[in-house]
Amino acid sequence: MNNAAPRQLTFRAVLLAVVLAVILSAANAYLGLFAGLTIATAxxxxxxxxxxxxLLGGGTILENNIVQTGASAGSSIAAGVIFTIPALVIMGYWPDFKYWWVLGIAGLGGLLGVLFSVPLRRSMIVEDPLPFPEGKAAAEVLKAGENPGPGMKILGLSAAIGGLVKLAAASGLRLLPDAWTQSAYVGGSRVTAFIGTNLSPALLGVGYIVGLNxxxxxxxxxxxxxxxxxxLYQAFFIDGNxxxxxxxxxxxxxxxxxxxxGSQIRYLGVGAMLIGGVWTLFSLRKSLLKGIKSGFAAARKSAGAVQLAETERDLxxxxxxxxxxAFTLPLLGLYQAIVGQWHVSIPMTIIMIVAGFLFVSVSAYLAGLIGSSNNPVSGITISTILFASAVLVLLMGRDSALGPVAAIMIGAVVCCAAAVGGDNLQDLKAGYLVGATxxxxxxxxxxxxxxxxxxxAPVLNLLAHAYGIGAPTAEHPNALAAPQANLMASVARGLFxxxxxxxxxxxxxxxxxVIIAIDEWLKKTGKRFRVPVLAAAIGIYLPLELMVPIFLGGLLAHLVERFHKLKPDDEDGRDRVHRPGVLFAAGLITGEALMGIAIAIPIVASGRGDVLAVPLGGFAGIWAGLSAWVGLFVLFLVGLLLYRIGKKGEQA
Structure with missing residues (x-):
């Protein structure tokens, strides 16, 4: 009888995981800077x-689980980095992204996220299990992995579609615009009416994944x-400015x-995000304390055991x-290199460690409830920056030029740790369900x-030089918005x-x-529909045209559910039905994002934003009037194909 344990942490699994992690992190970096959202990639x-x-001779379910575990780190590290570190360029502290600094912040923050999440596994997954929807869905995919061919075909097709549409768009061949918009002043007034949608298939895919709610x-x-x-501001308040x-x-x-x-209304979103971050911490206080205590108690018990089963052994x-x-000391040196004052760098490091552990716990808990894609890491980070800024104002003074930089550095490490921590628990849930170590x-x-x-750092520099990051300029009129990083920079500078x-x-x-009160009422009355305040705040803070395709993608997912007559509580059936659609949506996102990075290479190499543009000659004027409508039709066709593939589904 062969009692050998199934292969898990093999060389080929590690190598494949690293390759996928790097590719998916680059794709998520582009998506996050573009739309303010990242998606789970497990x-x-x-x-x-x-x-x-x-193709390499077959892999065990546990090998495949190791690959998806390592690869999913791509989305979490990308989120932690792009939500915070671009703020240092936006504020003018860095002219570009410094390789060793970015590596230190992201690498040490990510490793701290792994460490801090270890004592939480037993309490949140084993003893008092949370749903962890994406971990559960990943486990189902792994269990049904006898025939991955159809899934690979769906991913390949949609990635090609997403990539080709991006290539044809304004940053590539310039055959299609990035958005279709219509605006006009209403009647004889100076009040604007504005409608429009971005023409990005990736945003349609994001909407399908996050859902209609x-x-x-x-x-x-x-x-x-x-x-x-x-x-309202145009009609009644513009004269005051x-x-x-x-x-x-x-x-x-x-x-x-x-x-x-840009100058006024988006700051409504800042206020909503600030109150949302504080509320998140307050509402989870009891659950977090219970989970942390349980995790440490389990760790002490395990340390005294003679032998544990493979499926129970943590680091x-x-x-x-x-x-x-070992990881804290380099961070202390990093902060000292910035401020040059031990009485400031030591408290900064302490804040980072305490806030890191607290917010990894918050992130893990929220990922367990609503999934990593919906995890409000940006709200967590804003809370960190607010608290760090308040302490640094006392230590450095309100006029300190380095105060905002120091606050962003603390927030960046905590953001990377929190993003990785939530993702880690998601993967450990999948591993728990398939019997991994x-x-x-x-x-x-x-x-x-x-x-x-x-x-x-290389990816961020490539995107910054090709497209620009932050506010549009004459050189980069369609700059990547980097909404969270802009927000972090505004908050840090505002407090100093x-x-x-x-x-x-x-x-x-x-x-x-008000949104929080409505959401609490929906929760108490048992309504399935919820109003997460941080999602609403992102909508307030970002342009309308970016949110419309996300809504349309969610509507497509809802129509697929209606086609299959799923009941509200049929979570297992929902996971299986949506799997082909989710794969198609993920391919759209990955293909478009990777093409965006590929297009950036010739732009940076030539120093010309229009290096790939197709010369239209005398036809240019006619095409300019038609291209937006053609782009809208292309988006309609992509949505129709997404619906048809989602409608086929898998047997629920």
Missing amino acids: IPAAVVSMGVLR VGIVVVSGSILSWHIAIP PALAGAIADAGASDAAFAIW PMKWMLVALV PWKQQLMLGIGAFSCALIM GGKLPWTMIALGAGVGA
Whole structure:
């Protein structure tokens, strides 16, 4: 009888996991800078792993689980980096992304996230299990992995479609615009009416993955900004801001709306996000304390055991503490190199460690409830930056030029740790369901996270030079918005003597409080539909055109559910039915994002943004009038194909 344990942490599994992690982290970095959202990548990684390992002679379910564990670190590290580190460039502290600094922040933050999540596994997965929807779905994909061929075909087809549409768009061949928009002043007034949608298939895919509930919430937030707040400000308050009134006096309707949104209205989203981050911490306080105590108690019990089953063995607690010290000392040196004052760098490091552990716990808990794709890591990070800034104001003074930089550095490490921590528990849930060894997964997550950190700075520099990051400029009129990083920079600078529209932020906090109250009422009355405040805040903070395709993608997912007559509580059936659609959506996102990075290479090499543009000659004027409608039709065709593939589903 052969009692050998199934293969798990093999060389080929580690190598494949690292390759996928690097590719998916680059794709998520582009997506996050573009749309302010990242997606979990465990399921596409699992499908690719099953296909590749089958070509190499077959792989065990535990090998495939190791691959998806390491590869999924790509989304978490990318989120942690792009939500925070671009703020240092936006603030002008860095002219570009410094390789060793980015590696230190992202690598050490990611490894801390792995360490901090270890004592939480038993309490959140074994003793008092949370749903961890994406971990559960990944486990189902792994269990059904006898025939990965159809899934690979779906991924390949959709990635090609997403890539080709991106190549044809404004940053590539310039045959299609990035968005279809219509705007006009209403009647004889100076009040703007604005409608439009981005033409990105990736955003349609994001919407399919996050679902109709989140899609409705984010587009409602944008409608609040663009169809209510901007017209009200134009009609009644513009005269109180002479500089803005003069700037838009002769502007077109669209330019006027974007100017008002950029300088005033988007800060409603800042206020809503701030109150949402504080509320998240407050509402989870009892559950978090219980989970942390349970995790440490389980770790002490395990340390005294003679032998544990393979499926119960975490990384040893004593080595966790040694690694914690080893990772903390470089961070102390990093902070000292910034501020040059030990009485500041030591408290910064302490804040980072305490906040890191607390927010990894918050992130893990939220990932367990609503999934990693919906995990409000940005709200967690804002809370960290607010608290760190308050302490640093006391230590460095309100006029310190380095204060905002120091606060962003703390937030960046915590953000990377929190993103990795939530993703880690998601993967450990999948491993628990398929019988994996926890310490091997935890080690693989550390390897995957650090591998992604190695390529973050080059990817960010490539995107910054090709497209621009932050506010549009003459050189980069379609810059990647980097909404969270812009938000972090605004908050940090505002607390150190900078100018912020505090009235708008306060109003936004009030809006956030109302949204929280509505969500609590929905929760108490047992409604399935919820209104997560941080999702609404993202909608308020971002342009309407980005939220519309996300809503449409969520609507497609809902129509697929209606076609299969799924009941509200039929979670297992929902996972299986949506699997082909989720794979198609993930392919759209990955293909478009990777093409965006590929297009950036010739742009940077030539120094010309139009290096790939197709010369249209005398046909250019005619095509300019038609291209937006052609782009809208292309998006319709992609959506139709997504619906048809999703409708086929798998047997529920």
